[in-house]
Amino acid sequence: MKITLKVWRQKSKDAKGEFKTYQHDHVSSDMSFLEMMDVLNTQLIKKGEDPIHFDHDCREGICGMCSMYINGQPHGPLQTTTCQLHMRTFKDGETITVEPWRAQAFPVIKDLVVDRSAFDRIQQAGGYVNVNTGGVPDANVIPISKKIADEAFDAAACIGCGACVAACKNASAMLFVSAKVSQFALLPQGHAERKERVEKMVEQMDTEGFGSCTNTRACEAECPKAISVANIARMNREYFSAMVSSYEVKVGGGE
Amino acid sequence: MKLESKSPEGPLAEKWTKHKFNLKLVNPANKRKYEIIVVGTGLAGASAAASLGELGYNVKAFCFQDSPRRAHSIAAQGGINAAKNYQNDGDSIYRLFYDTIKGGDYRAREANVYRLAEVSVNIIDQCVAQGVPFAREYGGLLANRSFGGAQVSRTFYARGQTGQQLLLGAYSALNRQIANGKVKMYNRTEMLDVVVVDGKARGIVTRDLITGKIEAHSAHAVLLCTGGYGNVFYLSTNAKGSNVTAAWRAHKKGALFANPCFTQIHPTCIPVSGDHQSKLTLMSESLRNDGRVWVPKVAVKGLKAKDAKSIAEADRDYFLERKYPSFGNLVPRDVASRNGKMMCDEGRGVGATGLAVFLDFADAIKRDGRDVISAKYGNLFDMYKQITGDDPYEMPMMIFPAVHYTMGGLWVDYNLMTSVPGLYALGEANFSDHGANRLGASALMQGLADGYFVIPYTIGDYLAGIGWNDKVSTDHPVFKEAIDTVNSRVQKLLSIKGKKTVDEFHRELGLTLWEYCGMSRNDAGLKIAKKKIQELRTEFWQNVDVVGSANELNMELEKAGRVADFLELGELMVDDALDRKESCGCHFREESQTTDGEALRIDNDYTYSSAWEYKGENQPEELHKEELKFENVKLTQRSYK
Numbered sequence: 054m055k056i057t058l059k060v061w062r063q064k065s066k067d068a069k070g071e072f073k074t075y076q077h078d079h080v081s082s083d084m085s086f087l088e089m090m091d092v093l094n095t096q097l098i099k100k101g102e103d104p105i106h107f108d109h110d111c112r113e114g115i116c117g118m119c120s121m122y123i124n125g126q127p128h129g130p131l132q133t134t135t136c137q138l139h140m141r142t143f144k145d146g147e148t149i150t151v152e153p154w155r156a157q158a159f160p161v162i163k164d165l166v167v168d169r170s171a172f173d174r175i176q177q178a179g180g181y182v183n184v185n186t187g188g189v190p191d192a193n194v195i196p197i198s199k200k201i202a203d204e205a206f207d208a209a210a211c212i213g214c215g216a217c218v219a220a221c222k223n224a225s226a227m228l229f230v231s232a233k234v235s236q237f238a239l240l241p242q243g244h245a246e247r248k249e250r251v252e253k254m255v256e257q258m259d260t261e262g263f264g265s266c267t268n269t270r271a272c273e274a275e276c277p278k279a280i281s282v283a284n285i286a287r288m289n290r291e292y293f294s295a296m297v298s299s300y301e302v303k304v305g306g307g308e
Numbered sequence: 309m310k311l312e313s314k315s316p317e318g319p320l321a322e323k324w325t326k327h328k329f330n331l332k333l334v335n336p337a338n339k340r341k342y343e344i345i346v347v348g349t350g351l352a353g354a355s356a357a358a359s360l361g362e363l364g365y366n367v368k369a370f371c372f373q374d375s376p377r378r379a380h381s382i383a384a385q386g387g388i389n390a391a392k393n394y395q396n397d398g399d400s401i402y403r404l405f406y407d408t409i410k411g412g413d414y415r416a417r418e419a420n421v422y423r424l425a426e427v428s429v430n431i432i433d434q435c436v437a438q439g440v441p442f443a444r445e446y447g448g449l450l451a452n453r454s455f456g457g458a459q460v461s462r463t464f465y466a467r468g469q470t471g472q473q474l475l476l477g478a479y480s481a482l483n484r485q486i487a488n489g490k491v492k493m494y495n496r497t498e499m500l501d502v503v504v505v506d507g508k509a510r511g512i513v514t515r516d517l518i519t520g521k522i523e524a525h526s527a528h529a530v531l532l533c534t535g536g537y538g539n540v541f542y543l544s545t546n547a548k549g550s551n552v553t554a555a556w557r558a559h560k561k562g563a564l565f566a567n568p569c570f571t572q573i574h575p576t577c578i579p580v581s582g583d584h585q586s587k588l589t590l591m592s593e594s595l596r597n598d599g600r601v602w603v604p605k606v607a608v609k610g611l612k613a614k615d616a617k618s619i620a621e622a623d624r625d626y627f628l629e630r631k632y633p634s635f636g637n638l639v640p641r642d643v644a645s646r647n648g649k650m651m652c653d654e655g656r657g658v659g660a661t662g663l664a665v666f667l668d669f670a671d672a673i674k675r676d677g678r679d680v681i682s683a684k685y686g687n688l689f690d691m692y693k694q695i696t697g698d699d700p701y702e703m704p705m706m707i708f709p710a711v712h713y714t715m716g717g718l719w720v721d722y723n724l725m726t727s728v729p730g731l732y733a734l735g736e737a738n739f740s741d742h743g744a745n746r747l748g749a750s751a752l753m754q755g756l757a758d759g760y761f762v763i764p765y766t767i768g769d770y771l772a773g774i775g776w777n778d779k780v781s782t783d784h785p786v787f788k789e790a791i792d793t794v795n796s797r798v799q800k801l802l803s804i805k806g807k808k809t810v811d812e813f814h815r816e817l818g819l820t821l822w823e824y825c826g827m828s829r830n831d832a833g834l835k836i837a838k839k840k841i842q843e844l845r846t847e848f849w850q851n852v853d854v855v856g857s858a859n860e861l862n863m864e865l866e867k868a869g870r871v872a873d874f875l876e877l878g879e880l881m882v883d884d885a886l887d888r889k890e891s892c893g894c895h896f897r898e899e900s901q902t903t904d905g906e907a908l909r910i911d912n913d914y915t916y917s918s919a920w921e922y923k924g925e926n927q928p929e930e931l932h933k934e935e936l937k938f939e940n941v942k943l944t945q946r947s948y949k
C-alpha cells in the first residue's frame with residue numbers, strides 16, 4: 054500500500070510545532086501502525102533526518118505507553134491501543150494525520166511524546182492500600198464474591214494510557230481516576246481508607262489541571278480497555294459521601 | 309576469585325529461617341542514615357524499593373520508561389505460582405521446590421530454590437492485602453489453574469493479565485513510599501554505569517533521557533532489577549526497551565555473569581510476517597491443551613492456513629503426537645520448540661515464509677463445540693485474528709517459537725549479592741533460581757520473592773557490616789571519571805556517522821544468535837557465530853549511524869548504547885554455549901543426545917553454574933565454576949516419550 058502521513062513535529066517542549074507531510078510507499082497491510090512508523094523512520098535516518106519520536110514499549114496493548122492521536126481519534130479508528138492497530142484497517146492511498154495527545158496536563162516533550170507524569174502523581178496521592186510488606190493475613194481469610202472481584206478487575210484493567218483525556222473536549226481525567234477509586238471501593242481491602250482516598254485523588258486531579266466531566270462519554274468510547282463510565286458515577290458517589298462525612302467531622306466538634 | 313554461594317548449612321527446610329536469624333540487623337533509628345539505589349522498577353525493583361522505604365531506608369529508584377507502571381513485567385499473562393495448597397491436591401513447599409529444581413534440569417542451587425518456594429505463599433497474601441484482584445471462585449475464595457510442568461493446581465491469576473495486576477500492586481506500594489518521601493523516583497532515566505570505589509559498589513551514573521544530562525548518584529548499596537536480555541536476539545516477546553545495559557556495565561565493573569547461554573524459547577508465538585517485524589507476540593501455552601500441532605508430510609510450498617483443509621488427514625504429520633505418544637502436544641516448551649523448528653528446517657514449514665507450523669483446533673471444535681472452545685480461548689482467538697487477519701475458528705493458527713526469557717544473568721550469592729560487594733541483582737536480571745529452564749508462572753514469583761521477602765533481610769547484613777558513615781560522595785574522582793567515560797561513549801556513538809542504522813546491526817546480531825545459539829547448538833556453528841559477532845562489533849564502531857544530538861530526547865542514541873552492549877554479551881553467550889558440551893534444559897548441544905535424538909545431560913562434567921569474569925576490552929573472559937551440590941533430590945534424566 055501507499056499512504057501519505059501528516060505528522061506533528063515538535064523539537065522540544067518549548068519549540069513551536071508544525072505538521073510535516075511524508076509519502077510512505079512501502080507499507081504492507083500486515084504491519085502494525087508502529088511498524089509502519091519504524092519503516093518510515095528508517096527512511097528518515099537514511100536521509101540524515103531526525104526520526105519521528107513516539108512512545109512505545111510492550112507492543113502488546115498492555116503497557117499503556119503508545120499514544121498517537123490518529124485521524125482525530127486517540128489510538129486511531131479501532132477501540133484498541135496504537136500498537137495493536139494494523140495497516141489493514143486503512144485504505145491504499147489514504148492520508149493519515151498523526152498528532153500527540155493534546156491536553157494542558159500532558160505537555161508535549163518531543164514530536165508525539167507527551168509527559169503523563171500527572172497520572173503518577175494522582176496515584177501517589179492515594180491510589181494504594183496502606184499496608185507494609187509482611188504481617189498481612191492469609192489471602193483466603195476474607196472471601197470476596199466473584200461478581201465483586203470481577204468488577205474490581207474490570208476497573209483495574211486500566212493501562213494508564215491517557216486516551217480518555219485526549220478524547221475528552223474538557224481534557225478530563227475522570228475515567229482514569231475513577232477506575233482506581235472503583236477498584237479499591239469495591240474490594241474490602243480498600244474500604245478502611247475509601248473516604249480519604251477519593252478526596253486526595255480528586256484534589257490532585259484538579260491540581261494537575263485536568264478539566265471537569267460533562268458526561269459526553271467520549272472517554273469510554275475511546276478507551277482501549279473498555280473502562281466503563283459507571284466508574285465515574287461510582288466515584289462521584291464516593292466523593293459526595295466522603296465530603297458529607299468530613300463536613301460532619303468538622304462541624305461535630307469532638308476531639 | 310573464589311565463588312562463595314553462602315548457602316546456609318543445615319536441613320533444607322530450616323536454612324532460610326536459620327540464615328535470617330544469623331544476619332546482622334540495622335538499628336531502626338539508623339536505617340534513615342542509609343541510602344540505597346534501586347535500578348529498575350518492574351516487579352523485582354518496585355517491590356524492593358517499596359519494602360526498603362517502609363523499613364526506613366532512603367531509596368532512589370530509576371526506570372527508563374515514563375512511569376514504573378510500564379515495566380516489562382506488565383506484559384506477563386498466565387499467572388504466578390505459590391505453594392498454598394488451597395486446592396487440597398497434594399501441593400507443598402517441597403513439591404514446588406522439587407518441580408522447580410527438576411524443571412531447571414538440575415542446574416540451580418537447592419537452597420535458593422527452596423527459599424523461593426517457601427516465601428511464595430507470603431507473596432499471594434501480600435498482593436491480596438494490596439488489593440490485587442485475583443480470579444476467584446463463586447464461593448469467594450481464590451481460584452487456581454494448572455500450568456506447564458506441574459501436576460497440581462497452584463497458579464494464581466488475574467484473567468490473562470496477571471503481570472499487570474501484580475505490577476500495579478507493587479507500583480501502588482511504591483507510590484505510597486514516594487508520597488511518604490522515602491523513595492525518590494527518577495523516570496525516563498537510564499543507568500549507564502556502576503561506580504565501584506575500594507572494591508565496593510558506591511553508586512551509579514545515569515542519563516536523563518529528556519535533557520541528556522549525565523549525572524552521578526551515590527549510595528551505600530546498589531540493586532539492579534533491570535530485567536532480562538532476550539532482546540539480544542532482536543526479535544523476542546520482550547518489550548522493545550528491554551536490554552542488558554545495566555547488568556552488562558556491572559559485569560564490566562567486576563560482577564560475574566552466569567549461564568549467559570540459557571535462553572528460554574517459547575513454542576507458541578505468532579510467526580514473523582515480514583522484514584518490518586519489530587517484536588513477537590506470545591500466545592498462551594494453554595492453547596496446546598486443545599490444539600493439535602502439525603505440518604504436511606510432504607512439503608507444500610507457501611501453504612496458507614486457509615488452504616490447510618486441502619491436506620487430507622492421511623497426509624498430515626502430527627509430529628509431537630507421533631514422537632511423544634505419552635505427552636503428545638503437551639511436551640515441555642523446549643521440546644515443542646525444537647521439534648517445530650526441525651520441521652521447518654526439513655522444509656515442511658507452512659505459511660508464506662515456511663517458518664511456521666499449524667496449531668489446529670478443528671478436532672476440538674468438532675468434539676466440544678464452538679462455544680466451549682470460545683469460552684476457554686475466546687480472547688486469544690480474537691487477539692490472533694486482530695494481529696494476523698486469520699480466524700482460528702475457521703482455519704488453523706500458525707505458530708513459531710520465539711525467545712521469551714533468559715535464565716542467565718548476574719551471578720548472585722544466597723543474599724542476592726553479586727561478586728561486587730554492595731551490588732545486588734534481583735528478578736530476571738540475576739541467574740538465581742531457574743537453572744537451565746524456567747517453569748511457567750515462576751518468574752513473577754521470583755521477582756516478587758526477591759523484592760518483598762529476600763532483599764529486605766539480606767541487605768541489612770551488609771549495611772550493618774559497613775556502617776552508615778562508610779559512604780563515598782559524588783565528588784570523589786572515581787565518580788568524575790565515570791561521568792567522563794559515559795560522556796565520551798555518547799559522543800563517540802554520535803560521531804561515527806556511518807552508513808548502517810542501529811536496527812540493522814541489531815537484526816544481524818539477532819539472526820546470527822538465532823541461527824547458531826538458539827534452539828539447537830553445535831561446536832562448528834558456535835564458532836562461526838563467535839567470528840561473525842566479533843566482525844559485526846568491529847563494524848558497528850566504524851559504521852553505525854546515530855542521528856540527533858546528545859542533549860535531547862534521542863531514541864536512536866538510547867538504542868545504540870543498548871545494541872553496543874548486546875554485541876558484547878552475544879559473544880559471551882556463544883562462549884558459554886561452547887563450554888557446555890552437554891544438553892540441559894533449554895540448551896541443546898547436538899553433540900550430546902541420546903540415540904533417538906533427545907537431550908542428554910552429562911552430570912559428571914557439568915553439574916555447575918558458569919560464572920564469567922570480564923578481563924578487559926577484547927580479552928577472553930575467565931570461567932569460574934560454582935559446583936552444584938544436590939543433597940535432597942536425586943538427579944534423573946527427563947523423558948516425555
Ligand SMILES: Cc1cc2nc3c(=O)[nH]c(=O)nc-3n(C[C@H](O)[C@H](O)[C@H](O)COP(=O)(O)OP(=O)(O)OC[C@H]3O[C@@H](n4cnc5c(N)ncnc54)[C@H](O)[C@@H]3O)c2cc1C
Pocket residue numbers: 347348349350351352353370371372373376379380381382383384385386387388470471497498499500533534535536545546547550551553554590712713734735736737748749750751752753755
Ligand atoms: C509476554 C510475556 C509473558 C510472560 N508471562 C509470564 C507469566 O505468565 N508468568 C511468569 O511468571 N512470568 C512470565 N513472564 C516473565 C516475567 O514477566 C518476567 O521475567 C518478569 O516480569 C521480569 O521482572 P523484572 O522485575 O525482573 O524486570 P522488568 O519487569 O523487565 O523490569 C525491568 C525494569 O528495569 C528498568 N531498566 C532496565 N534497564 C535499565 C537501565 N539501564 N536504567 C534504568 N532502568 C532500567 C526498566 O525501566 C524496568 O523498570 C512473561 C514474559 C513475557 C515476555
Ligand code: SF4
Pocket residue numbers: 210211212213214215216217218228229232275276277278279280
Ligand atoms: S481509562 Fe482507558 S483510556 Fe483512560 S487511561 Fe485507562 S485505559 Fe487509557
Ligand code: FES
Pocket residue numbers: 108109110111112113114115116117118119134135136137
Ligand atoms: S506499546 Fe504497550 S500498549 Fe502499546
